[in-house]
Amino acid sequence: MPRQKTREWVKHVLWISRVKLLYTRITLTRYTTLYFFLALLACLILVILQSITFRTNTQGASELAAFLSQSNVSSATVGLSFLNNGDVVLCHNIPGQAGSNCTTLVHREHDHMHVRDIAVSLDNGATPDLQQCAISLLWLSDVLSDARREDLVVLAYQIWLFSLSVVTLLNESLPHLFAGLAARALSTGWAGFRVHGNINLYNAYTHVITTGNCDGIDPLGSWWDQSGPVEIAGVLLNALDLVLMSALSYKLFSVYASQTFSRVGASADINRIYKLVLLFSVVLQLAGFFTLVQTALWIGKISFGPIRQLAEHFPIYLAELVITAVLEIPWLVLGWTSVRRESKMLFLLFASISFILFGMATALFISPFYQFVFEEWSFYATISVAAYILLVATSFLAVICRLKFGKGLAHFLRVTHALDDGDFTPVYFTKARHRLFSASPTYISPPQHDNPSEEYDNKSVFEPELSALGYHYPDEKDPQRLEPVHARKVSAFSVMLSKKQSESSTIHLSSTPALFLGLNLKIPSPIVLRPVERSTSLTSFSSMNEPMRVVVQPVERSTSITSSTSARSKITHLDDITVGSASFKESGRHTKQPVEPPQAVIRSMSSRQATPPGLPRRPMDGGVLER
Numbered sequence: 248m249p250r251q252k253t254r255e256w257v258k259h260v261l262w263i264s265r266v267k268l269l270y271t272r273i274t275l276t277r278y279t280t281l282y283f284f285l286a287l288l289a290c291l292i293l294v295i296l297q298s299i300t301f302r303t304n305t306q307g308a309s310e311l312a313a314f315l316s317q318s319n320v321s322s323a324t325v326g327l328s329f330l331n332n333g334d335v336v337l338c339h340n341i342p343g344q345a346g347s348n349c350t351t352l353v354h355r356e357h358d359h360m361h362v363r364d365i366a367v368s369l370d371n372g373a374t375p376d377l378q379q380c381a382i383s384l385l386w387l388s389d390v391l392s393d394a395r396r397e398d399l400v401v402l403a404y405q406i407w408l409f410s411l412s413v414v415t416l417l418n419e420s421l422p423h424l425f426a427g428l429a430a431r432a433l434s435t436g437w438a439g440f441r442v443h444g445n446i447n448l449y450n451a452y453t454h455v456i457t458t459g460n461c462d463g464i465d466p467l468g469s470w471w472d473q474s475g476p477v478e479i480a481g482v483l484l485n486a487l488d489l490v491l492m493s494a495l496s497y498k499l500f501s502v503y504a505s506q507t508f509s510r511v512g513a514s515a516d517i518n519r520i521y522k523l524v525l526l527f528s529v530v531l532q533l534a535g536f537f538t539l540v541q542t543a544l545w546i547g548k549i550s551f552g553p554i555r556q557l558a559e560h561f562p563i564y565l566a567e568l569v570i571t572a573v574l575e576i577p578w579l580v581l582g583w584t585s586v587r588r589e590s591k592m593l594f595l596l597f598a599s600i601s602f603i604l605f606g607m608a609t610a611l612f613i614s615p616f617y618q619f620v621f622e623e624w625s626f627y628a629t630i631s632v633a634a635y636i637l638l639v640a641t642s643f644l645a646v647i648c649r650l651k652f653g654k655g656l657a658h659f660l661r662v663t664h665a666l667d668d669g670d671f672t673p674v675y676f677t678k679a680r681h682r683l684f685s686a687s688p689t690y691i692s693p694p695q696h697d698n699p700s701e702e703y704d705n706k707s708v709f710e711p712e713l714s715a716l717g718y719h720y721p722d723e724k725d726p727q728r729l730e731p732v733h734a735r736k737v738s739a740f741s742v743m744l745s746k747k748q749s750e751s752s753t754i755h756l757s758s759t760p761a762l763f764l765g766l767n768l769k770i771p772s773p774i775v776l777r778p779v780e781r782s783t784s785l786t787s788f789s790s791m792n793e794p795m796r797v798v799v800q801p802v803e804r805s806t807s808i809t810s811s812t813s814a815r816s817k818i819t820h821l822d823d824i825t826v827g828s829a830s831f832k833e834s835g836r837h838t839k840q841p842v843e844p845p846q847a848v849i850r851s852m853s854s855r856q857a858t859p860p861g862l863p864r865r866p867m868d869g870g871v872l873e874r
Contacts, residue, residue, distance in 0.1 A: 322553030
């Protein structure tokens with residue numbers, strides 16, 4: 248019982264940390280916040296419009312089904328009716344197969360109708376003219392049923408698109424950002440294509456009822472007036488959403504460009520592998536969605552559509568689609584986890600399922616039954632081609648990711664996730680020279696040097712190791728406010744992943760406390776050895792005959808050491824220190840003053856003399872040794 252409570256508490260804590268992480272990523276900048284709320288608003292509005300369209304198509308399909316039922320006409324008694332380049336065609340089998348026996352009922356080019364002489368029962372009181380009109384409109388019932396399936400897919404597509412936007416913010420991923428933008432462009436394009444298709448559908452409908460045996464009978468009435476405005480509004484909103492998201496994506500690109508692909512603490516190889524994994528992840532998600540949609544559309548088509556009576560191997564088709572639907576979720580999970588964990592066993596399972604899915608998708612394209620549906624249903628054809636291309640791309644990227652196993656990506660992701668779960672506040676710093684800021688942002692100017700040779704190297708890379716430990720210079724100037732510039736994300740624990748160190752890293756965490764300063768340890772002030780410049784000379788107070796003594800004197804930065812009077816001096820130059828034969832008045836005290844650690848020690852002049860005997864070992868940081 249206590250263990251169960253502990254597990255529940257751990258799950259609760261992890262859930263809270265994930266919510267905090269999501270909130271942090273959403274409120275990172277004003278552009279990320281706008282991106283999230285615009286995606287949410289667009290999703291809600293487009294889902295509402297698509298729901299209205301679905302209800303309208305359902306109403307039209309119901310009215311037409313009632314008319315066909317009144318006329319005692321159905322696909323089971325008459326055959327399969329469909330549009331072929333504007334012509335209404337009636338077949339008893341798949342066109343091109345044996346026993347198809349197809350007849351053209353209405354020609355597009357001529358105002359002439361050919362009605363096949365079909366014996367149909369008239370027990371319900373339907374007239375022959377009404378029956379022939381119903382036969383000529385039988386194809387429209389299948390079209391409206393397909394339109395309802397399309398509405399459900401587009402509705403789910405909008406919800407999935409919003410989830411893709413959330414994943415973009417969570418992962419700070421450029422591939423997901425580009426995929427979301429491409430998905431919105433696809434949604435806008437399909438909305439426009441559907442409006443164009445509905446116009447052609449309306450023209451075909453009016454052509455049939457005016458030139459056929461309907462004698463002006465309009466089963467749908469004012470239904471066309473209800474569906475048109477909603478679909479046009481959907482196109483306009485999709486276009487507006489695409490334009491606004493394009494502008495925000497451009498802004499987010501500048502925010503994520505150096506964060507997603509330039510994670511501090513990881514090597515260049517890890518960054519390249521992480522790019523590849525992000526690309527694989529987004530293609531995997533796209534492939535999973537389109538494959539599931541294709542499977543759902545195909546099952547609905549052959550199970551509830553009039554084409555089922557023409558499927559000779561219906562159990563085989565159904566079994567194939569059920570296997571695809573069952574394997575789809577494990578395939579997505581295995582693909583996501585195997586690459587990120589670098590698990591060879593999980594990847595082997597993922598590759599096996601990919602091979603099965605690829606084989607079944609290829610087999611479907613060979614089937615004449617599938618080819619007929621592919622040619623007659625443009626929406627399904629678009630989904631099928633996209634799913635097949637994405638499946639091939641996913642398999643190709645998976646093989647490349649498999650070749651990158653064992654290069655440290657799994658360890659890097661584990662550390663990153665551990666920091667995210669631990670609620671560490673992200674820290675940001677700029678690439679500009681000497682300009683560092685945190686999420687506050689607070690700027691701390693580095694120490695200034697009198698000697699230009701002591702300036703920092705322009706090529707030095709700012710690393711956050713010292714800042715992650717809470718280090719700062721004691722002689723810094725007052726903090727100043729700077730506007731954030733082109734920044735990238737660094738982690739407080741990037742020291743765990745990087746071997747480079749630099750003294751010029753001065754980053755103050757905005758909310759995460761320093762790791763070691765909070766321990767209240769009493770750290771002794773260091774004795775700093777001042778590097779001696781080449782032009783420094785020390786003069787003595789007395790002669791050189793006095794015994795040699797070595798004294799280490801703490802010197803402040805930019806302080807010049809000179810002697811008052813001297814007649815003779817002798818200077819012996821070593822590699823990193825300068826030894827002078829000068830007399831020093833003993834004071835018996837050492838003043839310890841915390842000053843900044845020097846970045847480099849100025850090497851002495853090239854001329855070197857023999858080292859006098861009795862000198863101590865030179866300090867590691869250099870210094871002034873006086874006699």
